[in-house]
Amino acid sequence: EVQLVESGGGLVQPGGSLRLSCAASGFTFSDYWMSWVRQAPGKGLEWVANINEDGGEKYYVDSVKGRFTISRDNVKNSVSLQLNSLRADDSALYYCTTGRAYLLKWARGTLVTVSS
Amino acid sequence: DIVMTQSPDSLAVSLGERATVNCKSSQSVLYRSDNKNYLAWYQQKPGQPPRLLIYWASTRASGVPDRFRGSGSGATFTLTISSLQAEDVAVYYCQQYYSSPITFGQGTRLEIK
Numbered sequence A: 001e002v003q004l005v006e007s008g009g010g011l012v013q014p015g016g017s018l019r020l021s022c023a024a025s026g027f028t029f030s031d032y033w034m035s036w037v038r039q040a041p042g043k044g045l046e047w048v049a050n051i052n053e054d055g056g057e058k059y060y061v062d063s064v065k066g067r068f069t070i071s072r073d074n075v076k077n078s079v080s081l082q083l084n085s086l087r088a089d090d091s092a093l094y095y096c097t098t099g100r101a102y103l104l105k106w107a108r109g110t111l112v113t114v115s116s
Numbered sequence B: 001d002i003v004m005t006q007s008p009d010s011l012a013v014s015l016g017e018r019a020t021v022n023c024k025s026s027q028s029v030l031y032r033s034d035n036k037n038y039l040a041w042y043q044q045k046p047g048q049p050p051r052l053l054i055y056w057a058s059t060r061a062s063g064v065p066d067r068f069r070g071s072g073s074g075a076t077f078t079l080t081i082s083s084l085q086a087e088d089v090a091v092y093y094c095q096q097y098y099s100s101p102i103t104f105g106q107g108t109r110l111e112i113k
Helices: none
Strands: A005-007 A011-012 A018-025 A034-039 A045-051 A058-060 A070-071 A078-083 A091-098 A110-114 B004-007 B009-014 B017-027 B041-043 B049-057 B068-073 B076-079 B090-096 B108-112
Touching: A005 A091, A018 A034, A018 A091, A018 A110, A034 A070, A034 A078, A045 A070, A045 A078, A045 B090, A058 A070, A058 A091, B009 B017, B017 B041, B017 B090, B017 B108, B041 B068, B076 B090
Parallel strands: A011 A110, B009 B108
Antiparallel strands: A005 A018, A018 A078, A034 A045, A034 A091, A045 A058, A070 A078, A091 A110, B004 B017, B017 B076, B041 B049, B041 B090, B068 B076, B090 B108
């Protein structure tokens, strides 16, 4: 069974940093693009970043370019999102998902709250 | 960026009746070289992550009941639930993956009348 389990969310002050991680199991992780999608409280879905199978291609939504970094470890079957220079409008539930086009499997989400 | 616009924002339908959600993209998401529409639909129930329902505009994902049907082409798409069940109460999103960044519609909330 495919499982994606995130960790690393929490409360952080504006300008601070967090590192989100997503542990994958139940499929051949190194065969898949991975993506992060976020959802602000009560709002819709926003794609944030994705990474190709070997980590050599990475793409970001404009609003996080230069602040967020996506990476993966195909030995540990995990994908991470480093969040720097956090702003209040980065507050959201962050989902780890499989794929780069349609997003097949979604984790339950990890909550990031940016507030002083 | 391609803008996805759904209508209506919310919808109330009686059990057993048909529910229809519309989605329009600001440009065509039909890729001529493979004749595929790069359009997906998701269902999000309260407190849960989204679930992929439909991809390539009309292909149901594994395990999705056949009362869910995706249709349309180019820039105009429809998700139809043929006979609404209580468990279909959710927010539905369309999403284009024709070009980066992938973008979602604002969501349509479906309730029971």
